[in-house]
Amino acid sequence: MKVLKVIRSVAVWLMILLAACMMIFTIVSVSTFDRADRSLFGYKAFIVLSDSMSKTDFDAGDLVLVKEVDPITLQEGDIIAYTSQNPDNYGETVTHKIRKLTTDANGQPGFVTYGTTTDTDDATVVTYSYVLGKYQGHLPKVGSFFQFLKTTPGYIVCILIPFLILILMEGIRCIRLFRKYKAEQQAELQQQRDQIEAERAETQRMMQELLAMKAQMAQADGQANPRDEVPGEPEASTETEDMS
Numbered sequence: 001m002k003v004l005k006v007i008r009s010v011a012v013w014l015m016i017l018l019a020a021c022m023m024i025f026t027i028v029s030v031s032t033f034d035r036a037d038r039s040l041f042g043y044k045a046f047i048v049l050s051d052s053m054s055k056t057d058f059d060a061g062d063l064v065l066v067k068e069v070d071p072i073t074l075q076e077g078d079i080i081a082y083t084s085q086n087p088d089n090y091g092e093t094v095t096h097k098i099r100k101l102t103t104d105a106n107g108q109p110g111f112v113t114y115g116t117t118t119d120t121d122d123a124t125v126v127t128y129s130y131v132l133g134k135y136q137g138h139l140p141k142v143g144s145f146f147q148f149l150k151t152t153p154g155y156i157v158c159i160l161i162p163f164l165i166l167i168l169m170e171g172i173r174c175i176r177l178f179r180k181y182k183a184e185q186q187a188e189l190q191q192q193r194d195q196i197e198a199e200r201a202e203t204q205r206m207m208q209e210l211l212a213m214k215a216q217m218a219q220a221d222g223q224a225n226p227r228d229e230v231p232g233e234p235e236a237s238t239e240t241e242d243m244s
Contacts, residue, residue, distance in 0.1 A: 012169055019162040022149075026159065029146045033063070036083065036093065036132050043067055044133055046081055046093045047143030052115030053079075053095065057135075061144030064095050066133030074111065076100055079135035082113070082126045095135060096122060 032038050033045045048062045057079065058064060066081040074080060081095045096113040102125055104110050110127035114120055148154040 008169075008173075012166070012173075015162055015166045015169065019159070019166055022158050022162065026149060029149070033143075033146055034093065039068070043136065044081070046095060046132075047146065048095065048138070049092070050115075052117050053097070054117050056097075056116040058095075058138040059140070061141050061147075063139040063142035063146070065136045065138065066095070067136050068133045071109075071128035071131045074098060074101075074131070074134065080111070080113070080126070081132040081135065083130045083132060084122075084124075085126075085130060086123045088123070093132065094122070 028040065032040050034047055036044065038044070043065045044067075046064050046066065048058055048060050048064055051060045054060070064081065076098050079095060079097050081093055084090060084092050084094045094113075096115050098111045099114050099121060100112050102110060102112050104125040104127055108127045110125040111131075113122045113126050115122075149158055
């Protein structure tokens with residue numbers, strides 16, 4: 001019985017922990033992931049949308065972490081995240097490797113970037129103002145999980161169902177506690193009834209013993225004073241019998 005209680009307690013706490021982690025992850029991810037204006041502990045997080053760097057560094061669905069740096073310090077071979085100005089994916093966050101330092105048509109300093117999978121240069125020069133940060137590392141498939149979490153099935157599976165299971169388990173526990181309380185209450189009432197019945201039986205027994213003692217005392221008094229003796233009557237004379 002103790003083992004079952006321990007298992008149930010562990011299961012409940014695991015569900016609470018899972019639900020809490022999912023809730024925290026959802027809040028952090030919604031407020032931080034894929035937000036160029038938000039950072040967490042100095043890092044920005046972006047979901048990789050393509051396999052343009054899968055040959056050497058990370059895959060689509062991974063979560064890349066970048067840290068804001070001064071673009072002047074960037075060198076060839078560094079991986080950077082930037083806001084694309086290419087008409088094909090305008091405004092999207094791209095994480096590519098720097099091939100060389102250059103300037104754009106207006107003479108502004110920037111970088112020629114490329115994806116290592118295709119080894120093709122990006123169409124536009126990335127100037128300093130569009131650089132979001134330098135690549136620091138990645139978390140495999142976390143981005144895919146976050147994208148799934150934002151869908152209705154993801155919300156149901158990762159958040160709603162754990163909370164419903166937790167509520168169900170707590171409901172079952174409350175019902176069991178209520179039944180246990182009612183059973184203890186009934187047992188206490190039955191114990192009180194049994195005690196009253198025992199006291200009643202003891203009282204009847206004592207009454208019977210008392211009546212038996214009274215009967216014995218009355219019988220003893222009857223034997224000490226028999227009713228057939230008449231006090232004061234003279235005994236018959238034996239002399240008359242002798243004379244006759």
